[in-house]
Amino acid sequence: MMPKKGPIISNLRKDQILKSISEGKHIDGRELSKQRSLEIVPGIIEKAEGSASVKLGDTHVIAGIKVEVGTPFPDTPSEGILIVNAEIFPTASEYQEPGPPDEDSIELARVVDRGIRESKMVDFSKLVIEPAKQVYVIYVDIGVLGMGGNLFDASSYAAVAALMTSSFNVYRIDGDIPVKTDEKMAMPITDFAVSLTFAKIGGSIVIDPTWEEEGIMDARLTAVYDNDGRICAMQKGGSGGLKIDDVFQMVDLGKAKYLDIRKKIVEMVENAKSGN
Amino acid sequence: MVARGNYRIYSNVIKNDDKFYSIFVGSAEVTGGRVRVTRLSGPYIPKIGDQVIGMITDVQPLAATVDINSYINGFIMANAFYKKRIDPSKRDLSEKVRVGDLLSARVNRIERGRDVSLSLDQRWRVDGDAIFYVSPAKAAYLLKSKSNIISKIKAFTGAGIVMGINGVIVAKGEKDSIGRITEIVRVIESQVELNGLEDMLKGVLR
Amino acid sequence: MGNLIIDGKRTDGRGPLDLRPLKLEVGTIKNAAGSSYIEHGKNKIYVAVYGPKDSHRYGTSMEKAIIRCRYHMSPFSTDERKSPQPSRREIEISKVIRDALESSLILDEFPKTLLDIYIEVVQSDGGSRSASITAASVALADAGIPMKDLVEAVAVGKVDGTLVVDLSDKEDKEGEVDLPIAFLLNEDMITLLQMDGKMTVDEFKEAVKMAKEAAIKIKTKQKEALGKKYFEKADEK
Numbered sequence: 001m002m003p004k005k006g007p008i009i010s011n012l013r014k015d016q017i018l019k020s021i022s023e024g025k026h027i028d029g030r031e032l033s034k035q036r037s038l039e040i041v042p043g044i045i046e047k048a049e050g051s052a053s054v055k056l057g058d059t060h061v062i063a064g065i066k067v068e069v070g071t072p073f074p075d076t077p078s079e080g081i082l083i084v085n086a087e088i089f090p091t092a093s094e095y096q097e098p099g100p101p102d103e104d105s106i107e108l109a110r111v112v113d114r115g116i117r118e119s120k121m122v123d124f125s126k127l128v129i130e131p132a133k134q135v136y137v138i139y140v141d142i143g144v145l146g147m148g149g150n151l152f153d154a155s156s157y158a159a160v161a162a163l164m165t166s167s168f169n170v171y172r173i174d175g176d177i178p179v180k181t182d183e184k185m186a187m188p189i190t191d192f193a194v195s196l197t198f199a200k201i202g203g204s205i206v207i208d209p210t211w212e213e214e215g216i217m218d219a220r221l222t223a224v225y226d227n228d229g230r231i232c233a234m235q236k237g238g239s240g241g242l243k244i245d246d247v248f249q250m251v252d253l254g255k256a257k258y259l260d261i262r263k264k265i266v267e268m269v270e271n272a273k274s275g276n
Numbered sequence: 277m278v279a280r281g282n283y284r285i286y287s288n289v290i291k292n293d294d295k296f297y298s299i300f301v302g303s304a305e306v307t308g309g310r311v312r313v314t315r316l317s318g319p320y321i322p323k324i325g326d327q328v329i330g331m332i333t334d335v336q337p338l339a340a341t342v343d344i345n346s347y348i349n350g351f352i353m354a355n356a357f358y359k360k361r362i363d364p365s366k367r368d369l370s371e372k373v374r375v376g377d378l379l380s381a382r383v384n385r386i387e388r389g390r391d392v393s394l395s396l397d398q399r400w401r402v403d404g405d406a407i408f409y410v411s412p413a414k415a416a417y418l419l420k421s422k423s424n425i426i427s428k429i430k431a432f433t434g435a436g437i438v439m440g441i442n443g444v445i446v447a448k449g450e451k452d453s454i455g456r457i458t459e460i461v462r463v464i465e466s467q468v469e470l471n472g473l474e475d476m477l478k479g480v481l482r
Numbered sequence: 483m484g485n486l487i488i489d490g491k492r493t494d495g496r497g498p499l500d501l502r503p504l505k506l507e508v509g510t511i512k513n514a515a516g517s518s519y520i521e522h523g524k525n526k527i528y529v530a531v532y533g534p535k536d537s538h539r540y541g542t543s544m545e546k547a548i549i550r551c552r553y554h555m556s557p558f559s560t561d562e563r564k565s566p567q568p569s570r571r572e573i574e575i576s577k578v579i580r581d582a583l584e585s586s587l588i589l590d591e592f593p594k595t596l597l598d599i600y601i602e603v604v605q606s607d608g609g610s611r612s613a614s615i616t617a618a619s620v621a622l623a624d625a626g627i628p629m630k631d632l633v634e635a636v637a638v639g640k641v642d643g644t645l646v647v648d649l650s651d652k653e654d655k656e657g658e659v660d661l662p663i664a665f666l667l668n669e670d671m672i673t674l675l676q677m678d679g680k681m682t683v684d685e686f687k688e689a690v691k692m693a694k695e696a697a698i699k700i701k702t703k704q705k706e707a708l709g710k711k712y713f714e715k716a717d718e719k
Binding site for chain 1: 331333343374375376377378402403404405406407446
């Protein structure tokens with residue numbers, strides 16, 4: 001038997017949530033198309049090259065950036081390397097067992113990875129020390145400390161905010177060996193993308209589902225929007241299907257909403273930068 | 277340390293030489309030569325006779341497992357639902373309950389290391405419009421209140437309320453009533469000292 | 483060696499008996515039965531306690547709840563990225579932390595159950611195991627687990643021939659002795675004791691006394707943190 005990944009929700013509570021949604025409100029009282037409160041605090045881990053703590057409702061995620069030096073992939077000799085890793089820590093809920101990353105953690109890492117990569121957020125051509133030999137390897141490690149639903153968006157915002165505020169020591173080649181210098185370099189950021197997750201619950205489409213709502217939803221869709229409102233990554237989740245029209249409604253809703261969230265992220269990141 | 281000297285232990289206290297220490301985060305009381313501490317956190321600890329609201333988490337042909345908001349599960353035999361022995365080749369419990377159903381029950385047997393045996397209340401099916409949780413310590417305090425605080429809450433909110441000593445509250449009523457009870461639950465959870473809880477609620481209910 | 487103490491001051495300006503700044507919060511992880519967050523020096527550590535919970539799995543006991551403890555360092559918590567897989571060091575520390583905490587707890591009320599203690603070090607510094615114990619004990623109290631007393635831990639060391647309390651990372655790495663100790667103060671008991679380095683028996687005895695003094699200070703912080711969640715003032719426990 002698969003271990004259960006969330007609480008069993010009482011039938012009464014299910015009805016309560018469904019009734020609330022049919023009346024146009026999430027169970028926590030917000031409009032269906034409204035996100036929960038979002039708090040982004042960059043720079044919380046001084047030892048990392050970049051970091052951010054994100055609280056999206058009850059979900060709490062930390063992302064940290066570490067930069068190392070390595071050999072480029074043979075097919076991209078003039079590009080740095082991005083590695084995204086995620087772990088839902090067992091602190092997050094009583095249903096999360098310690099151990100190697102499970103399928104949920106791996107899916108989470110891969111969806112965040114696609115959002116960063118496909119939005120061309122990081123200019124990898126600037127992360128080369130010596131072509132074909134030495135490049136910077138950017139590790140984005142995501143840790144979920146508290147589970148409150150919609151890990152995709154929270155993790156994506158954490159990774160984005162950590163990357164935007166990161167800087168690292170420059171390496172120089174001495175002989176054949178890369179040597180760390182005291183010179184600092186800011187992460188070469190060109191653009192960033194905004195992740196938005198929708199759920200289909202009892203015939204309605206909602207933004208930013210809570211953990212309980214994810215427990216009773218039919219299906220979920222995450223779409224990642226770039227600065228121009230183009231979609232650069234998507235992931236459908238949940239064991240039910242989505243009607244074609246549902247999917248269209250979701251991506252339209254996202255198009256209407258992504259700029260607001262983009263502004264929030266920029267504001268919180270800029271505030272942190274000017275505070276330093 | 278809650279007290280020093282020659283007292284008798286009443287509850288939740290350990291003695292070390294002549295000093296008494298609380299074993300929980302709680303509010304201490306020293307009266308009439310006795311020391312007691314009321315615990316403020318932690319799981320519900322079942323006692324025989326307790327009335328609880330539980331949720332079915334697993335249905336077997338002849339028994340159901342019930343989450344009673346404790347460190348241990350409850351269980352109920354199928355007989356309890358039929359009030360007689362049933363023939364498992366003909367009937368099974370899935371026709372009576374499903375996972376996620378709420379029920380009102382009483383703790384009737386506790387055996388160390390085993391699930392807690394429950395018996396069904398007369399009107400066992402719990403139905404309503406909203407469910408709330410408060411800490412078991414507060415639930416016990418409110419249910420034992422001498423001024424019948426639960427009836428006062430019912431009268432004030434206009435909602436039907438069923439409350440288990442394990443901290444589960446189910447309310448039934450119109451939207452406004454549910455709104456008022458939501459507010460009352462928030463008050464209950466925000467008040468940390470049990471002693472002040474009743475007075476505080478009386479203030480809100482006025 | 484020889485530059486860790488200058489004019490009686492340590493590299494971060496502390497005297498031998500001074501603790502690093504310590505901040506402790508209770509109730510930081512909503513889903514947990516009990517939780518805490520500690521900042522001690524540069525350590526930043528979250529602790530979540532789940533349970534005791536019903537478990538029919540192999541390995542439970544009729545006598546008492548069985549504790550599982552995981553001490554884990556996030557990949558970004560260190561100067562060099564740490565592999566996410568638990569290292570031998572983390573596994574050993576998980577075990578000694580479990581042992582340090584278990585002797586404080588009264589678990590016979592919860593047979594056939596599991597009690598999980600999850601410690602996530604999101605930034606590490608010297609003394610992360612001590613800070614973890616101090617924080618985990620508070621999280622256990624928050625979870626309502628009956629206990630004889632809170633446990634507090636601190637490392638004493640010898641640097642430049644002088645005994646000092648609450649080693650920094652630098653002192654831990656460059657000093658002569660690292661001696662982490664955990665106390666159950668009400669019982670006058672030690673529940674964790676590790677040491678590496680060399681010291682005389684008399685020095686060791688002196689070190690234990692210094693650690694105990696430090697533990698008394700840490701306990702005040704623990705009670706304040708619990709008090710902040712449960713009472714306005716912190717003089718109850």
